[in-house]
Amino acid sequence: MxxxxxxxxxxxxxxxxxxxxxxxxxxxxxxxxxxxxxxxxxxxxxxxxxxxxxxxxxxxxxxxxxxxxxxxxxxxxxxxxxxxxxxxxxxxxxxxxxxxxxxxxxxxxxxxxxxxxxxxxxxxxxxxxxxxxxxxxxxxxxxxxxxxSDENSWSPPETSLRLLWTLGAGLLGPLTNCPVFDLHGRHIGTPDVLDPESGTAGEYDGKLHLHGRQRAQDERRADRFRDHGLEPVVVTAADLAQPDLVVRRILAARSRALARGSSARSWTVEAPSWWRPTRTVEQRRRLVLEGGGHLLRHRRRAA
Structure with a gap:
């Protein structure tokens, strides 16, 4: 060319x-x-x-x-x-x-x-x-x-992570970008992928997540996840180049989460009444028609 x-x-x-x-x-x-x-x-x-x-x-x-x-x-x-x-x-x-x-x-x-x-x-x-x-x-x-396919993946690496979760590790498809709340309805965070059975939260960290303020925010969010009984597993671009390694880490994190048991959980994926769901194309299109398009502004910042 x-x-x-x-x-x-x-x-x-x-x-x-x-x-x-x-x-x-x-x-x-x-x-x-x-x-x-x-x-x-x-x-x-x-x-x-x-x-x-x-x-x-x-x-x-x-x-x-x-x-x-x-x-x-x-x-x-x-x-x-x-x-x-x-x-x-x-x-x-x-x-x-x-x-x-x-x-x-x-x-x-x-x-x-x-x-x-x-x-x-x-x-x-x-x-x-x-x-x-x-x-x-x-x-x-x-x-x-x-x-x-999944209508709520936010980036190509997130899709890669999800496919390693399913096709690589042989697990059921995780929830994608599903908001997690504490038992009082406060938003804890939105992991890239979530296995609701075990409480394993998969996160893809790109270049913007490796340094500075974003890195500190990510660490605080991971601490919140752990405090409420979730088990984070973080994957980077370099990790995705080694799919077998990622699969082993996913399975190890899931085993730790299952061993902890449900009694340690203080989180839920049941959204409070004020939360506007945006998991599907239909929900997002309806939100735009209703004047809530500003809630989707993060979707216009793709690479």
Whole structure:
């Protein structure tokens, strides 16, 4: 890929690729989701290199060029929409493309989680589309990804941690970003993942969590968790590169939590009446319609 393409921001690359679209065609895949407002769709692949912009068309009169790839597929005009000056496929179709063409199942699950993070596509909407298109290439992977997806993951590393919890450690799927309260209804904290049976709280700490004020805040929160009978297990980016190590730490923390027993607990996941739930795409969309969008501002600060 030319150096100029490599250096260009994703929005510029999307606009340049969209310039060649035929009458029936649209930006799709990660680029379609990015243009629709997907905060985590950075346009970079796992190695950090620019990902090609994907274009969907039902004609053969447009060819792939450096920086973008053209996919000729069935494309009803009803699945195209104009958004901020560009024609793109509906977000649910863009996500379906991502799920089918992802290099790994874990990557596909991450794509589904990230589309839900920005409330672009709910799991139910993705399932409805997948079931309506059973014969397309990659559909088995798309369905497998949706079975493992979660609408309340807040970042790709959190999804990786959850998959190590389930596929790696063989445990039931944990609750994601579930607020935890003391027995008087005060908010203790919101761990990235939580096993409510044992009280094991998994936390992913990125670069911002390793130093200074954020590190001190994290330590205080971990102390609160322990004081109320939760067992924190903290994972970093370096840890995720050693999945077997992470699995062992998860299982060890869970064993400690189970050995402590429920009598040491002074926490609950039962939210007080004043708490506004935001665990699902539907709940968050309703909150925005009701004027509570400011409660979701953290979702606009993705990388």
């Amino acid at each position: 030319p150096a100029s393409v490599d250096a260009a921001p994703p929005e510029q690359r999307i606009v340049e690729a969209a310039a060649v679209l035929p009458e029936i065609g649209g930006v799709t895949g990660w680029a379609g989701l990015r243009w629709a407002g997907g905060a985590w769709f950075s346009g970079r692949d796992a190695s950090g290199s620019p990902a090609e912009v994907e274009l969907a068309t039902c004609y053969e009169d447009v060819r792939s060029q450096p920086g973008f790839v053209v996919r000729q597929e069935r494309l009803p005009p009803a699945e195209l929409v104009d958004h901020d000056g560009l024609r793109m496929t509906l977000p649910v179709r863009s996500l379906f493309f991502c799920l089918r063409h992802a290099r790994t199942l874990a990557e596909a699950v991450t794509m589904a989680d990230l589309a839900a993070f920005s409330d672009l596509v709910s799991t139910a909407e993705a399932w409805e589309y997948a079931l309506a298109h059973p014969g397309w290439t990659g559909v088995p992977q798309a369905r497998a990804a949706l079975l493992l």
